[in-house]
Amino acid sequence: MSELSDGELWRRAAAGDAESFAVIFDRHHAVIRAYCARRSGSLDAADDLVSIVFLEAWRQRADVELLEDKALPWLYGVANRTLHRRWRTSLRHRRALDRLPPPDDSPDHADDVAARLDDQRHLAQLHDSLDGLPRADQEVLTLCVWQGLDYASAAIALGVPIGTVRSRLSRARARLAASTPQGRSTDSYATPHTQQELS
Amino acid sequence: MTPPTQPTLSSSLSQARAADIRALLLTEVEATEPVSARRATAPTRVRPARPRLVLACASAVAVAGVAGVLLVADPTAAPANAAWTAEPATAPGVAVDSGDLETWASQCTDLGVGGLSVQGVPGQPEAAARRNVLIDRRGSYTYCVDISSGDQTPANPLMGLAGLTADGGSDDGLSMVNTTSYDKPYDQPQGREILMVGGDLEGYLQDDEDAGTRSLGIYQQWGLVGSDVDGVTIVLANGLQITATVDHGMWGAWWPADRGTPTGSQFIVHSNTGDQTIDPADVGLDW
Numbered sequence: 001m002s003e004l005s006d007g008e009l010w011r012r013a014a015a016g017d018a019e020s021f022a023v024i025f026d027r028h029h030a031v032i033r034a035y036c037a038r039r040s041g042s043l044d045a046a047d048d049l050v051s052i053v054f055l056e057a058w059r060q061r062a063d064v065e066l067l068e069d070k071a072l073p074w075l076y077g078v079a080n081r082t083l084h085r086r087w088r089t090s091l092r093h094r095r096a097l098d099r100l101p102p103p104d105d106s107p108d109h110a111d112d113v114a115a116r117l118d119d120q121r122h123l124a125q126l127h128d129s130l131d132g133l134p135r136a137d138q139e140v141l142t143l144c145v146w147q148g149l150d151y152a153s154a155a156i157a158l159g160v161p162i163g164t165v166r167s168r169l170s171r172a173r174a175r176l177a178a179s180t181p182q183g184r185s186t187d188s189y190a191t192p193h194t195q196q197e198l199s
Numbered sequence: 200m201t202p203p204t205q206p207t208l209s210s211s212l213s214q215a216r217a218a219d220i221r222a223l224l225l226t227e228v229e230a231t232e233p234v235s236a237r238r239a240t241a242p243t244r245v246r247p248a249r250p251r252l253v254l255a256c257a258s259a260v261a262v263a264g265v266a267g268v269l270l271v272a273d274p275t276a277a278p279a280n281a282a283w284t285a286e287p288a289t290a291p292g293v294a295v296d297s298g299d300l301e302t303w304a305s306q307c308t309d310l311g312v313g314g315l316s317v318q319g320v321p322g323q324p325e326a327a328a329r330r331n332v333l334i335d336r337r338g339s340y341t342y343c344v345d346i347s348s349g350d351q352t353p354a355n356p357l358m359g360l361a362g363l364t365a366d367g368g369s370d371d372g373l374s375m376v377n378t379t380s381y382d383k384p385y386d387q388p389q390g391r392e393i394l395m396v397g398g399d400l401e402g403y404l405q406d407d408e409d410a411g412t413r414s415l416g417i418y419q420q421w422g423l424v425g426s427d428v429d430g431v432t433i434v435l436a437n438g439l440q441i442t443a444t445v446d447h448g449m450w451g452a453w454w455p456a457d458r459g460t461p462t463g464s465q466f467i468v469h470s471n472t473g474d475q476t477i478d479p480a481d482v483g484l485d486w
Contacts, residue, residue, distance in 0.1 A: 148206050
């Protein structure tokens with residue numbers, strides 16, 4: 001089943017094949033978690049939000065429209081709307097999460113601890129970089145720069161025309177560059193590649 | 200040159216957690232009816248996504264077999280927010296019949312406010328049952344806020360939940376919860392101070408979001424107040440003044456999205472030493 005396209009998996013899931021939806025989760029949850037973490041600034045929040053995003057995606061399944069059979073742009077859109085509402089969710093979703101066993105506080109391996117610390121530093125640096133920018137700028141930078149979406153996919157995620165993505169990204173780059181202290185080390189950015197992207 | 204991107208993080212969901220969520224999704228999918236083949240066939244047309252509905256009204260028509268608050272358009276329906284009032288029946292100084300208050304409080308219990316897990320912090324129903332919940336009543340809607348101050352640690356963070364329900368509710372009792380979990384240091388409001396714990400600082404719903412539907416998009420703001428605060432008024436940029444309910448050291452209010460957005464709103468905090476106008480951005484947690 002893992003070789004099937006997202007579109008085929010969606011069609012099967014919508015027709016009642018639960019495993020197909022689970023495969024979509026397997027395929028995309030890490031990326032959606034990363035986006036939720038970058039936008040919320042918290043790994044714990046992201047671990048919580050990723051569940052809600054997929055529950056919400058399922059609730060909205062009748063409205064899904066995929067670009068080139070790819071589910072990810074649409075899932076980013078669900079994540080974005082979930083984040084906009086600051087974890088406002090249906091009570092049913094919250095109750096469903098309540099049925100999950102409590103998360104294990106002790107990571108599986110020392111490597112996991114190190115990875116989490118790395119991520120927390122990354123999120124803090126990202127927050128410092130984007131703090132003060134309008135939310136729309138932060139969204140488009142996160143999607144197009146860190147998550148690597150193309151303009152068409154970002155347009156679906158943000159619910160705006162492609163031209164708006166282009167103009168927002170251009171404006172966001174300019175604002176971020178203007179707010180960046182001269183001589184600041186690229187190490188102080190969330191990723192070393194960001195400064196290159198922005199210059 | 201296109202820079203490399205990092206669509207994932209170094210860490211990941213634990214295998215156990217991912218398996219739990221996967222199992223939960225399987226349960227959810229198996230518990231719902233298949234959608235029609237026509238709708239399930241995903242077209243390749245690009246359609247901008249719309250923010251979805253956040254509140255189901257009492258008379259909302261739920262799609263058969265679909266969980267939650269998925270609604271259908273019904274242009275003949277009365278406006279969903281017709282019963283909303285800027286001045287709540289629970290405004291400070293307004294006498295409320297104890298029987299009414301008891302009835303509204305039972306709706307808060309139905310929402311499970313305070314007893315739900317948030318961001319990995321397990322729900323604490325017993326502790327929640329011992330706390331007082333703020334009850335805000337506007338028209339036929341009950342809005343509840345419950346905040347546990349915690350001790351500013353990941354194990355016991357500040358936790359807040361706000362929930363809204365309409366009389367009659369949906370078959371799920373409705374409907375929406377807004378949650379905050381915050382484990383960083385913060386100053387508990389003292390005297391005339393106010394803290395915004397949850398809700399909206401910016402407008403995001405489109406103007407036509409709820410046109411022709413029997414649904415309701417809302418904005419909300421809620422939090423904690425010091426002991427000298429007698430009342431809180433939210434003043435929207437369009438001039439609409441919304442009186443918050445203030446009780447048990449908490450404050451809270453909500454309003455239909457078509458009445459105005461929170462962008463540019465201000466708080467007027469009332470106390471026995473006078474009124475002070477505050478920018479919400481200055482008194483919010485550092486989300």
